[in-house]
Amino acid sequence: MPGLFPAVLPAAFEVRSPASSANLGPGFDSLGLSVPLYTTLRVTPQTRTEVVPLGPDLEGTPADESNYVYRAMLLTAKRAGMTLPPARVEIETEVPLARGLGSSAAALVAGIVAANELLGRPLDDATLLDVAAREEGHADNVAPALYGGIVVATLDKLGTHHIRLDPPAHLGVTVLIPDFELSTAKARAVLPNEYSRADAVHALSHSALLAAALATGRLDLLQHAMQDYIHQIWRAPLVPGLSDILEEAHKHGALGAALSGAGPTVLCFHDTRHETHPLHAFLSSVMKRNGLEGQILDLPIDTQGTLIRTL
Incomplete structure (x- = not known):
């Protein structure tokens, strides 16, 4: 059964996750990098849940708890064994949808990280990556969205493992x-x-x-x-x-x-x-x-x- 809310809720906060490019040719489902186009969430704890997609790029996306970002937040709460507190979640994105730049990964990672913050950070980064990778089915987009830079990552029944590289000069x-x-x-x-x-x-x-x-x-x-x-x-x-x-x-x-x-x-x-x-x-x-x-x-x-x- 889910646990209680965190004892102290955070002040309003913003989470920003970058777009990503996966595979880079032969690195199928295992290699990716992040680029500076962002999905941004603004989260304000309050007495009821509101999900508010903003901007023309998110027109038509669900404005309720069926929204992909909010469902991602629930994944974190489930992994932590806690109940997600109600909040207003505003969503904006610069990442083009369905274009191969990790729009779903940016939304997923932003939601997972936002929920972890809302819950008082019960999960470490390695666990957040595992939650995201298992939801996506591979880690090549979610790992660079979470960590930035260039990331080589694997996902198997033993866990999610990665190495992050700083980009080469030039x-x-x-x-x-x-x-x-x-x-x-x-x-x-x-x-x-x-x-x-x-x-x-x-x-x-x-x-x-x-x-x-x-x-x-x-x-x-x-x-x-x-x-x-x-x-x-x-x-x-x-x-x-x-x-x-x-x-x-x-x-x-x-x-x-x-x-x-x-x-x-x-x-x-x-x-x-x-x-x-x-x-x-x-x-x-x-x-x-x-x-x-x-x-x-x-x-x-x-x-x-x-x-x-x-x-």
Whole structure:
């Protein structure tokens, strides 16, 4: 049975969780990084529960306890064996929905962290990560959303384990965010049930090389390390122009390119010491050839992860 409310409720507070890009090519369901687009919750303890989605991006999302953020808060209370106190929960987001930038992970992590704060922090960060990873089914988005930076993470019956890396010097991110949605369920449905030994070895070797290159700052290896046969070739028909970007982005200044999460956003690494105009021009031309519209953003890698601030 759930326990009682915490003895002392906190003052109103804000939780901010970043967007994330998962997989980075071969690191399927195990590697990701965070970028500075945020989902923000403002939580005010009061005598009744209110869930208030704000802004056009959250139009149509539930304004009651069935909201995904509030359901995430209940997961924390259940794990802690406590009852979630009533509160007003205001939700805003800069993370584009269903675009492969971890919008659900940012909402999930923000809700889990907010509930832990509301309950008096009964759970440590490792447990919060485990709660989030088990809800998502993998840790590649939720780990960077929680910790920031670049994170390698595993999830199995023994627990959730991770290593966080600070971004290498001069590593920047360019994202192409098309103006159409692609559900994770649809993107997963096109994947095969079985892979050849050769494809498995390719994935293992390239994901290991990618993690090592990011850990040691070997930016020159990213183009080679980010090759993938596990998910990107199967999802390419769902994202017009993806194959062209994966094959040619390095000719226009990209250090490497990958489908961001399940897509349709595409991530390119770049060297921040160099201009990104040629890369932007190339990405724009790919969109134009395929009759697409969208936005292209140069972003740093967020290194702070989820933050809590008293209001």
